[in-house]
Amino acid sequence: MSNKLLGVIDATTYHEDLEELILHRSLAAVPFGGRYRLIDFILSNMVNSGIKSVAIFPKFQYRSLMDHLGSGKNWDLNRKRDGLFFFPSPIIDGSSKGIGSFNHFAANIDFFHRSTQEYALISNCFTVFNMNFKPVLKWHVNSGCDITEIRNNSKSLQMYLVKTSLLMDLIENRDMTGYTCMRDVVTDINHAYKLCHYEYSGYAKQIDSIQAYYETSMNLLKPDVWKQLFLKDQPIYTKVKDEPPTxxxxxxxxxxxxxxxxxxxxxxxxxxxxxxxxxxxxxxxxxxxxxxxxxxxxxxxxxxxxxxxxxxxxxxxxxxxxxxxxxxxxxxxxxxxxxxxx
The missing domain is CATH 2.160.10.10 (Hexapeptide repeat proteins)
Incomplete structure (x- = not known):
């Protein structure tokens, strides 16, 4: 598993309904649950799934995000081979409205060419959940899918599993196909790929508004929700700070x-x-x-x-x-x- 799956986190999303919290920081760096940031969930899920190479693509106000992630040490991603990679967007326009801008990826195409992982998991940075991606990869391979979209309650989580070679084809041929991101591909009824949907049955909430942020935060006070998010064998990691007890x-x-x-x-x-x-x-x-x-x-x-x-x-x-x-x-x-x- 460790040499098969590449993690790609899109941290470029800007939700206007969250403006009060993201004027000075990336959405990925929004504090959550007292000691975490939103990106901690997807990043920890990837690490717990054996992914040892993760690329993060930010765009807006990413200084606090870089400070939080550092070298990736707290997620065991400060490695001589693979590890944590940070690729700020050189693109100012908003040509892509979905997760995984092919223009942003194209500006860093050398990273994908150098990657040795056969498959890539492309994800947003604002979903609160605890998921192991190993079963998804196994299911994807056994089903012979070209693209697997991960869903929860039949709603897309904006996470996609593809072969890295197919991802590079989509990036390099974006001008010819007109696809700007993964969402463009999966919503095109005329695409030529075998599209599959993997249903994740656990707790998952996307933070796309103040109301969603508030409700999801308050849900942490419910024992049944807490037990689904914070698991002993799949911990959510974050930046360690040495502070005295309260x-x-x-x-x-x-x-x-x-x-x-x-x-x-x-x-x-x-x-x-x-x-x-x-x-x-x-x-x-x-x-x-x-x-x-x-x-x-x-x-x-x-x-x-x-x-x-x-x-x-x-x-x-x-x-x-x-x-x-x-x-x-x-x-x-x-x-x-x-x-x-x-």
Missing amino acids: RYLKGAFVRNSMIANGCLIEGNVENSLISRAVKIGKGSTVKNCIIMQKSQIGENCVLESVILDKDVKIEPGTIMIGSVESPYVIRKGTIQGALMKS
């Missing part, structure tokens, strides 16, 4: 929440996800919220159905109330005062 001071109260390391909790936290190094002041109530890294909530605040991006400061006495259907999003690095009540 401190719960007198008067703190926490119920049904995920609290990462390095936090200081003095207030009440209920049904919420709290990232690393967050401070919640005395007398404050945080309910149904997502609080990202290093945010600070002052004393006597009330936050409900709110998403705080990284490094947000909430001044004492502030009240912010969103809703499950429309959570209140505060942009990275901003300050919210008591006069900003909602």
Whole structure:
């Protein structure tokens, strides 16, 4: 398996409905679950499936993504042979609207020519799931498929398995065929390939809007969902940070929440996800919220159905109330005062 499958992650997607969270970062680098980034799921799935060569193709605001991935050490991809490859897009236009831009791949065609893997798995970067791709590859080969599209509940997950040689043909002949990406191929009723659909029955959610991000995050607090995503034999890896345990001071109260390391909790936290190094002041109530890294909530605040991006400061006495259907999003690095009540 290790020398058969090449991992290709498209990190160029920009969902306008997620604009509040991706103004300063790639969608792949959006924080999730207190200590992860969205790309951690597909990247960990590939590594757990024995894939030892992964190429990442970003386009927008990818500095934080590069910082998160580094050399690939945390995913065991810092190798002398194969490993983790990073290919920023030289193309500014939006000629491709699907996963796997052939123009982007063409600008790095030497990578595919040098690859020794017989098959390639092309995937998006924004699906939260835990899947082993070994059975898919076996099924693909035994079925004699040219292209296998992975689905969940009959809906495309925008993941495609093809022979690397076929992928290179599609890239090199894109001007003649008119195909700009894998979606163009599989949706063309006149294509000449044997297209198969592999149904994945596990938990899988695509993050393409604030509502999807909020709902999927809140689902982590459900034990049945947690057990499907975080498996002992198929762990989700992420960048390791050495931080002290969280401190719960007198008067703190926490119920049904995920609290990462390095936090200081003095207030009440209920049904919420709290990232690393967050401070919640005395007398404050945080309910149904997502609080990202290093945010600070002052004393006597009330936050409900709110998403705080990284490094947000909430001044004492502030009240912010969103809703499950429309959570209140505060942009990275901003300050919210008591006069900003909602």
